[in-house]
Amino acid sequence: MNAVIEQMLAHRSIRRFTDEPVEEAHVAAAIEAGQMASTSASIQSYCIIRIRSVERRNRLIELTGNQTKVARCGAFFVVCGDTRRHRLLAERADETYDARFEAFLLAIVDATLFAQNVVLAFESLGYGACYIGGLRNDLPQVQELLGFPHGVYPLFGLCIGHPDQDPMRRPRLPxxxxxxxxxxxxxxxxxxxxxxxxxxxxxxxxxxxxxxxxxxxxxRDWNSQMIEKFIAPRRVSVAPYYRQQGASLD
Ligand SMILES: Cc1cc2nc3c(=O)[nH]c(=O)nc-3n(C[C@H](O)[C@H](O)[C@H](O)COP(=O)(O)O)c2cc1C
Incomplete structure (x- = not known):
């Protein structure tokens, strides 16, 4: 139909990468492209943190459920909802900061739109990507490792690199x-x-x-996987962790 749609339709998560580095100019270009995603009232409540330290990335393999790609991809990032900068502005102006659930929700929505634009930009440059929801397996330990300040909510990891595999596209619902x-x-x-x-x-x-x-x-099928996935609560430390970081459900 057109090159953008073809690129989007060609998506598949890449979980094995070559050693070829990710070019710094490509990182900047993809993230700037990601930033042009729409954002609720321009609040831009997200950030992306690149983790370069080999020790931290090795520890993240364990914390994400033995996902070695976290350390073996060319570049690894943590995508966060970020309401901190808004609170800093309010505090400096001696104003009340009273953001509730809506602010947390906006941060998740904004961060996710941003991240998908980043992924698409990287894919258009020939890179492969894989989101890492396993980052939420044990957020208290991830917090200990990466030390996010109050108002910053790590949502998922993102592996980027040159593909070392050519998997089939995974079918979607009609x-x-x-x-x-x-x-x-x-x-x-x-x-x-x-x-x-x-x-x-x-x-x-x-x-x-x-x-x-x-x-x-x-x-292996989809129906039974979905039943299995929601048969019992998962990642129960997520809610208390986000609450501790400042999220509200009110
Ligand atoms: C928020 C999010 C978290 C994900 N977490 C993981 C993960 O921890 N490990 C992994 O291998 N894939 C992860 N994925 C990739 C999905 O499994 C994948 O997108 C889905 O199965 C569809 O396959 P496709 O991307 O190849 O089309 C994640 C995807 C999303 C959107």
Whole structure:
């Protein structure tokens, strides 16, 4: 359709990288491009912290659930929601700072829009990217390692580097399960459509892993993965950690 859409449609997470470094000029260009993402009332409540220290990155492998790519990618970043600079301004002006849940939410939304623009910019330069939600596995330990000040909320890591693999694209829900006209469809229609998608995902896993599953290989699909994912609370230290950093649910 056009080069931008083709680039977006070609996305797949890259989890193995060559040793080739990420050019500094490319880092600056991608982050400046990311900054041009829309931002709620221009508050720009995010920052991105590059972690270069080998010791810290090695420790982050453990803290993210043994994700070696965190230390093996050309450049590793932590994307944060950041309300601190607004509070600093208020305090310097001797004004009240009373930001509640809306401010925290805006920080998450702004940071995420920014990050995806950064990723797209890097991908357009030929790099591969992988977000690291595993950063939230143990935020208190990550805090001890990286020392974020109050008002800064680490949301996810970001690995960038030259791809050393060429994985298949992972299928997404069909358009009609995401784009609705006027209102959400009937639950029954949604469930039937998800069963179709489930088969698409099962076929993807089979193609990715090469060949037909034998009797001992459990069928991997989407429906059961989603059930499994939300069967019990996960990362329960996340909420108290963000609260301690200044987030409010009020
Ligand atoms: C916020 C976020 C966190 C993620 N965390 C991880 C992670 O910790 N490790 C990982 O290997 N992939 C991670 N991913 C990548 C997703 O697994 C991946 O985007 C998804 O399976 C779709 O595959 P694709 O990006 O190749 O199309 C994350 C993605 C997002 C958006």
């Amino acid at each position: 358009l009609e399960q995401v784009l609705f006209e006027e209102q959400w469809p009937e639950d029954e229609a949604m469930l039937a459509a998800m069963d179709e998608y489930d088969q698409v995902v099962a076929d993807y896993y089979q193609a990715r892993e090469g060949g037909s599953p034998d009797a001992t290989t459990p069928r």
